[in-house]
Amino acid sequence: MSEFSHGIELQFASVTLGGKPVLEDLTLRLTEARIGVLGRNGSGKTTLLRLMAGLIAPDRGQVRVDGVDPFRNRKATLAALGILFQNPDHQILFPTVEEELAFGLVQQGLTPEEAAGRVAALLVAEGRAHWAKVPVSTLSQGQRHYLCLMTVLLMQPRTILLDEPLAGLDLPTQARLARRFAALPQRLVTITHDPAVLAGADRVLWLEAGRIVADGPPGEVVPAFTAEMDLIGAQDADADLAG
Amino acid sequence: MLTPTSPVESPYSRWPAGVKLALVAGLGMVIGALSHVALLAMALALVWLTFLPVGRAEAARLPLRLRPLWPFILVIGGWHILRGTPDVGLAVILRMLIMVAAATLLLLTTRFDALLATFSTLFRPFERLGLPVERIALALAMAVRFIPVLSQRAADLALAWRARSARNPRHRLLTPLALSALDEAERSAEALRARSASV
Numbered sequence: 396m397s398e399f400s401h402g403i404e405l406q407f408a409s410v411t412l413g414g415k416p417v418l419e420d421l422t423l424r425l426t427e428a429r430i431g432v433l434g435r436n437g438s439g440k441t442t443l444l445r446l447m448a449g450l451i452a453p454d455r456g457q458v459r460v461d462g463v464d465p466f467r468n469r470k471a472t473l474a475a476l477g478i479l480f481q482n483p484d485h486q487i488l489f490p491t492v493e494e495e496l497a498f499g500l501v502q503q504g505l506t507p508e509e510a511a512g513r514v515a516a517l518l519v520a521e522g523r524a525h526w527a528k529v530p531v532s533t534l535s536q537g538q539r540h541y542l543c544l545m546t547v548l549l550m551q552p553r554t555i556l557l558d559e560p561l562a563g564l565d566l567p568t569q570a571r572l573a574r575r576f577a578a579l580p581q582r583l584v585t586i587t588h589d590p591a592v593l594a595g596a597d598r599v600l601w602l603e604a605g606r607i608v609a610d611g612p613p614g615e616v617v618p619a620f621t622a623e624m625d626l627i628g629a630q631d632a633d634a635d636l637a638g
Numbered sequence: 639m640l641t642p643t644s645p646v647e648s649p650y651s652r653w654p655a656g657v658k659l660a661l662v663a664g665l666g667m668v669i670g671a672l673s674h675v676a677l678l679a680m681a682l683a684l685v686w687l688t689f690l691p692v693g694r695a696e697a698a699r700l701p702l703r704l705r706p707l708w709p710f711i712l713v714i715g716g717w718h719i720l721r722g723t724p725d726v727g728l729a730v731i732l733r734m735l736i737m738v739a740a741a742t743l744l745l746l747t748t749r750f751d752a753l754l755a756t757f758s759t760l761f762r763p764f765e766r767l768g769l770p771v772e773r774i775a776l777a778l779a780m781a782v783r784f785i786p787v788l789s790q791r792a793a794d795l796a797l798a799w800r801a802r803s804a805r806n807p808r809h810r811l812l813t814p815l816a817l818s819a820l821d822e823a824e825r826s827a828e829a830l831r832a833r834s835a836s837v
Contacts (some may be wrong), residue, residue: 445828449831469831470835473835484787485825485826485829488779490782
């Protein structure tokens with residue numbers, strides 16, 4: 396049981412939203428460095444991410460991140476886990492870059508002065524000192540994604556959850572971000588509908604209708620997923636009416 | 639941005655935010671005591687003149703910045719004309735224009751974080767009475783962030799309407815805009831929770 400305190404653990408976790416079961420009896424232990432969760436739209440991927448991040452509580456069952464309940468113990472969770480939302484505009488809370496960066500640090504217990512110092516140092520290290528006072532509304536989509544990643548990295552969590560991290564970005568930005576993700580020392584849990592994003596994963600989970608249908612190395616899970624998606628796509632294309 | 643901070647470095651930019659706030663508040667008291675339309679019109683002209691150090695372009699832009707007030711002018715003016723007190727109505731309208739003009743000048747020459755810091759200092763004594771000063775400051779900062787987001791959303795909705803309709807959307811966008819504001823609030827609550835221990 397000593398490894399219980401390491402990684403993300405779900406035990407018979409279920410989530411019901413608006414009367415509909417979205418996740419059902421999930422039991423998982425995620426300890427690998429690079430984990431991918433594959434699924435179609437509506438498969439429950441984002442709900443699973445929210446559950447692991449402690450943004451929602453399970454209706455039944457248990458969730459533990461590095462041994463703590465991420466929903467109840469927010470303080471410990473902030474050090475354990477960060478989350479990068481799919482849409483940076485759903486993540487950015489403050490009008491200027493420096494305020495956005497400093498917020499999480501102050502929440503972790505730093506004084507505003509210490510936080511400001513760390514923010515300034517990060518911006519210098521990233522070659523973006525001139526961003527400090529910039530209104531977030533003037534940043535491009537790619538720059539906002541980047542700002543959100545910096546915000547999460549500043550808080551130095553041990554695990555980062557990524558929700559469709561490359562969707563909607565142009566190819567150079569995708570390449571830059573993918574490189575950045577690959578170099579991170581943190582455990583990454585990437586949620587996506589695009590198997591290509593998970594090429595370098597250690598473990599891939601395939602989620603369908605709130606249940607895990609496959610769990611293994613990408614070499615096994617990805618081809619099965621792709622084949623099934625092609626099949627569904629082909630069926631969908633068949634729009635003949637009966638009669 | 640909601641805070642229309644001017645890129646021109648004016649003499650006012652160096653004044654402490656607290657002093658400028660006190661001046662605007664003082665102005666409010668003075669014009670509250672004045673009821674003579676001619677005097678109020680002079681006061682409006684004077685406030686307009688104080689825009690000159692920020693630059694002629696900004697002074698010339700003032701009427702444009704005051705233009706969104708027209709529905710209020712219409713309602714207040716109409717009401718007082720109906721009641722047979724047009725002088726009173728004119729005085730109320732002039733007071734409103736003076737205060738909005740003065741507040742615009744304050745916002746143009748003051749950084750928002752300076753205003754927030756002044757706010758926190760001013761209200762610190764009330765913290766002991768249970769006023770959540772930090773939370774209010776957080777809410778104000780978030781308002782500054784989300785007002786441009788919502789106005790962009792309104793513009794996007796108007797475009798989406800126009801893409802499929804030849805008619806003017808007018809008030810018909812209010813419901814979807816209100817719903818998307820609620821959506822936005824839910825998402826920000828989530829984002830706040832993702833990075834904070836107390837909320």
